[in-house]
Amino acid sequence: MTPIATSNGAARGVAEGRPRILIPEKVSPDGMAMLEPHFDVDVKLGMTPEELISQIPGYHGLIVRSETKVTEEVLLAGKKLRVVARAGVGVDNINVPAATSRGIIVVNSPSGNILAAAEHTIALLLATARHIGRADGSLKQGGWERSKLVGIEVGRKILGIVGLGKVGMNVARMAKGLGMQVIAVDPYANPDMARQAGVDLASNLKEILPVVDFLTIHTPLLATTLDLVGEEEFKLMKKTARVLNVARGGVYNEAALVKALDEGWIAGAGIDVFTSEPPKPDSAAGQITKHPKVVATPHLGASTVEAQENVSIDVCTQVLEILRGGLPTSAVNAPIILPEEYRKLQPFVQLIEKMGRLYTQHFVRTKGGLVGGRNFELIYHGDLAGMSNTKPLYAALVKGLVASFSDSHVNIVNAALIAKEKGIKISETHSHQPGEQTYANLVTLRAAHAEDGSGEQIIEGYASGKRLYISKLDRFNATFTPEGTMIFLHNYDEPGKIGGVGMVLGSHGINIRFMQVASLDEDSKQAEADAMRKGNEALMILGIDRLVDEEVMEGLRRSEGVLDVVLVQL
Numbered sequence: 001m002t003p004i005a006t007s008n009g010a011a012r013g014v015a016e017g018r019p020r021i022l023i024p025e026k027v028s029p030d031g032m033a034m035l036e037p038h039f040d041v042d043v044k045l046g047m048t049p050e051e052l053i054s055q056i057p058g059y060h061g062l063i064v065r066s067e068t069k070v071t072e073e074v075l076l077a078g079k080k081l082r083v084v085a086r087a088g089v090g091v092d093n094i095n096v097p098a099a100t101s102r103g104i105i106v107v108n109s110p111s112g113n114i115l116a117a118a119e120h121t122i123a124l125l126l127a128t129a130r131h132i133g134r135a136d137g138s139l140k141q142g143g144w145e146r147s148k149l150v151g152i153e154v155g156r157k158i159l160g161i162v163g164l165g166k167v168g169m170n171v172a173r174m175a176k177g178l179g180m181q182v183i184a185v186d187p188y189a190n191p192d193m194a195r196q197a198g199v200d201l202a203s204n205l206k207e208i209l210p211v212v213d214f215l216t217i218h219t220p221l222l223a224t225t226l227d228l229v230g231e232e233e234f235k236l237m238k239k240t241a242r243v244l245n246v247a248r249g250g251v252y253n254e255a256a257l258v259k260a261l262d263e264g265w266i267a268g269a270g271i272d273v274f275t276s277e278p279p280k281p282d283s284a285a286g287q288i289t290k291h292p293k294v295v296a297t298p299h300l301g302a303s304t305v306e307a308q309e310n311v312s313i314d315v316c317t318q319v320l321e322i323l324r325g326g327l328p329t330s331a332v333n334a335p336i337i338l339p340e341e342y343r344k345l346q347p348f349v350q351l352i353e354k355m356g357r358l359y360t361q362h363f364v365r366t367k368g369g370l371v372g373g374r375n376f377e378l379i380y381h382g383d384l385a386g387m388s389n390t391k392p393l394y395a396a397l398v399k400g401l402v403a404s405f406s407d408s409h410v411n412i413v414n415a416a417l418i419a420k421e422k423g424i425k426i427s428e429t430h431s432h433q434p435g436e437q438t439y440a441n442l443v444t445l446r447a448a449h450a451e452d453g454s455g456e457q458i459i460e461g462y463a464s465g466k467r468l469y470i471s472k473l474d475r476f477n478a479t480f481t482p483e484g485t486m487i488f489l490h491n492y493d494e495p496g497k498i499g500g501v502g503m504v505l506g507s508h509g510i511n512i513r514f515m516q517v518a519s520l521d522e523d524s525k526q527a528e529a530d531a532m533r534k535g536n537e538a539l540m541i542l543g544i545d546r547l548v549d550e551e552v553m554e555g556l557r558r559s560e561g562v563l564d565v566v567l568v569q570l
């Protein structure tokens, strides 16, 4: 990857005249006032994509919100572009990989509009409870429909929150202030922070759907959160329940939401975001905006004077810093390490990021392990133990741990802040055991409950040149390269197991790239023998050529002697 931010950023600064900044959306003037003494700032609203492509070649910086699509075509045309700044949280409207490959740094404001989004969620919660949208509309049409608009109180009602992150946690606190009971689903949340906020953590979505009076989702839009709530989930809810979306269009399946409202599976919805914005009239999103049971707003979650001041000042400060050759505070695509460290540390940065991803996807699924509120220990062996600067390795672990459930963009500048935000505690140990029998440059990742250190989970790995290997996963000794799509099948070590698994996968046309059977480590074998348990456990590790659906996973889980099956993407 082309290093973006260099320590001698000035060399990549802007050679000719005053740099020029283009702002094609409404951004608060407070931040712009910081830029105008140093740069030529042009605000050009309402441009078409073609007009943006024709204008961008003359600019060094571009500041957008969520409406401007910063496509690869725009970035290719931006011959002088050094920075694209998102005055907000979500960067789904920016082709970040294309920016990275062209050495253009992307920054955002991860926290500037969080309170605004939380308050808008509460506004929609109350509006759906008291039919505010229909009441206002009918009055404006000359009506006086008091008997048809009897609402419900929210006090003592149950609010379900999916995603207890920055926005979700603020919504929880506000709802508690309204006298609501709050239950949340977030496998990565920090249990201590939830408990302190009076929020009960549930283990999965289907557990809370039948009991909540209101449901609100505050997750990023990821492959794992797209269509999180569909017809099956809506049918589980109370007919009096209301749903809210101030996160991203698509976390509720929009066609299913229209059907749930039409069929009376739920009573109402408060929706601020849509899969296409503005919604096309004949789309499901368009039907939602017109539905009588919906209170809809045009992506206003961050549209307050205060939030826009916050995000504008935040990103303009970073633009100023970058164009002066400095490093930003909230870079979306800055490298974990700077060029000079690249050669030596890069293999271990990649290895430890993979270990973090493997932990989150494997242990959270099999052991109900949490990320927030756990103590992680990174133990460096061999030559690594002598490294003084291990900040890139710390940042790589934070990035790997959060990558599966958040769109936070971790880099060496913000890693410690994001870890604190997620309640992730990481200690680093340099192991200088004399004569230690270990792979050169071995890394051990231990995770345990923060309170009592119980429930320890271990992953070990090492790098050989540019090749990365995992050498231990939980209680099993294994040597495999952590890459691509993988299945981990925990089973009793009996004859015919391999054939059975091959049959299930083969019958679904899934090609096995490699397979390995990992055995228990010596301590665990002894424990099995002491416990006189039948048959040793084993861990079958398969690399496959593509993602598999739930039907295949269930087929594997139903195989004789299988204890658990996990699908992982690394």
Ligand SMILES: NC(=O)c1ccc[n+]([C@@H]2O[C@H](COP(=O)([O-])OP(=O)(O)OC[C@H]3O[C@@H](n4cnc5c(N)ncnc54)[C@H](O)[C@@H]3O)[C@@H](O)[C@H]2O)c1
Residues within 6 Å of the ligand: 089, 090, 110, 113, 114, 117, 162, 163, 164, 165, 166, 167, 168, 185, 186, 187, 188, 189, 218, 219, 220, 221, 224, 225, 246, 247, 248, 272, 273, 299, 300, 301, 302, 303, 404, 405, 406, 407, 408
């Ligand atoms: N409508 C608006 O104007 C507006 C304003 C601000 C933020 N947002 C959006 O709100 C969303 C949340 O923002 P944030 O800053 O709170 O993000 P965040 O990263 O702080 O929190 C997201 C939370 O979701 C959790 N999560 C991820 N996948 C999950 C899953 N499958 N099940 C349960 N929990 C899961 C994560 O663990 C994390 O705690 C983002 O999409 C952001 O773009 C919208």
Ligand SMILES: O=C(O)[C@H](O)COP(=O)(O)O
Residues within 6 Å of the ligand: 065, 066, 067, 087, 088, 089, 090, 091, 113, 299, 300, 301, 302, 303
């Ligand atoms: O991701 C965000 O910050 C919000 O969706 C706000 O988007 P906006 O800047 O277009 O209001």
